[in-house]
Amino acid sequence: MNSFGIDNVITEKATVELSDISNGMKVTFSGDIDVQNPEPIFVPFFEQIHNKVLENNIKYVELDFSKLTFLNSSGIKTLIKWITKVTPLPVEKKYRFKIVANSEITWQETSLKMLSMLAPGLIEIQIK
Amino acid sequence: MELFKNVENGFIEMIFGPRWTYIATVRTFLQNFLSITLADNKWADVISMAASELLENAVKYASDEGTKISVEHKKDENKLFLHVENFSSKENIKILLSEVEQINSGEPQEVYLMKMQEAALRTDGGSQLGLARIRYESDAFIKVDVDNDLVKVTVVFDLK
Ligand SMILES: Nc1ncnc2c1ncn2[C@@H]1O[C@H](COP(=O)(O)OP(=O)(O)O)[C@@H](O)[C@H]1O
Ligand SMILES: [Mg+2]
Numbered sequence: 001m002n003s004f005g006i007d008n009v010i011t012e013k014a015t016v017e018l019s020d021i022s023n024g025m026k027v028t029f030s031g032d033i034d035v036q037n038p039e040p041i042f043v044p045f046f047e048q049i050h051n052k053v054l055e056n057n058i059k060y061v062e063l064d065f066s067k068l069t070f071l072n073s074s075g076i077k078t079l080i081k082w083i084t085k086v087t088p089l090p091v092e093k094k095y096r097f098k099i100v101a102n103s104e105i106t107w108q109e110t111s112l113k114m115l116s117m118l119a120p121g122l123i124e125i126q127i128k
Numbered sequence: 129m130e131l132f133k134n135v136e137n138g139f140i141e142m143i144f145g146p147r148w149t150y151i152a153t154v155r156t157f158l159q160n161f162l163s164i165t166l167a168d169n170k171w172a173d174v175i176s177m178a179a180s181e182l183l184e185n186a187v188k189y190a191s192d193e194g195t196k197i198s199v200e201h202k203k204d205e206n207k208l209f210l211h212v213e214n215f216s217s218k219e220n221i222k223i224l225l226s227e228v229e230q231i232n233s234g235e236p237q238e239v240y241l242m243k244m245q246e247a248a249l250r251t252d253g254g255s256q257l258g259l260a261r262i263r264y265e266s267d268a269f270i271k272v273d274v275d276n277d278l279v280k281v282t283v284v285f286d287l288k
Binding site for chain 2: 013032034036070072073074076077080084105106107110111114115117118
């Protein structure tokens with residue numbers, strides 16, 4: 001469990017876990033996100049995290065995709081929705097993301113790099 | 129009975145009903161199979177991702193039974209052709225044709241970024257991201273053939 005009291009998302013093929021780290025929060029993705037409509041599953045989860053991050057004045061969120069083997073375009077859309085919630089915020093409210101990608105999973109470098117282009121200066125990418 | 133002795137060009141064809149559960153199975157199969165066939169594992173990943181996105185569309189926008197996927201590896205040209213066929217409505221076919229025209233007309237990364245910005249504002253189920261993603265991640269050419277309510281989407285990967 002995390003200090004936000006937010007339940008992890010566990011579906012048949014994917015798990016998304018929220019945990020506390022020393023300088024912020026971490027979201028760990030694993031498995032395959034390939035359901036027909038991921039929005040009702042992930043959008044409310046990301047929204048809860050976003051609201052709590054603002055409430056607690058947290059400035060750093062790490063998104064670790066290194067164990068995520070597949071993500072369909074509808075899943076990418078749910079991440080876009082989260083990230084574009086942060087871009088219009090005033091400077092004092094904004095928080096930063098770090099995206100952790102796995103170089104052995106081909107789509108990650110290309111797809112995740114594009115996410116960082118949506119919010120220049122707000123997202124750092126680490127490829128390992 | 130006949131068995132091809134010509135193994136110059138590899139070929140795979142699968143036909144099934146428009147059911148979501150087939151998609152992951154076909155994606156995994158293609159990824160495993162192509163990683164043996166093609167020297168570079170990167171292509172197996174990219175092509176199976178593209179197949180998965182196209183099959184999602186074929187299932188989501190099907191107006192009738194029948195989904196067909198075929199993969200054709202033309203070794204002399206060093207190209208791989210991925211085709212996905214389904215039946216669909218006039219409305220979706222119209223959208224598909226204009227989407228593909230838009231995607232092919234711009235620089236892949238710019239088009240994809242623009243589509244991502246648009247997707248953020250969409251409240252319907254669709255993302256309009258799948259085709260732009262394929263083009264951006266593979267640099268492949270996308271083409272559509274229509275015969276009444278039958279649609280064939282082709283992606284051509286230049287394996288060089
Ligand atoms: N196989 C298909 N048959 C009919 N229409 C299609 C097909 N593929 C795509 N389309 C149309 O093109 C649009 C764009 O497809 P895509 O980029 O994959 O976005 P999405 O799947 O999120 O809607 C779809 O919304 C649909 O209207
Ligand atoms: Mg799609």
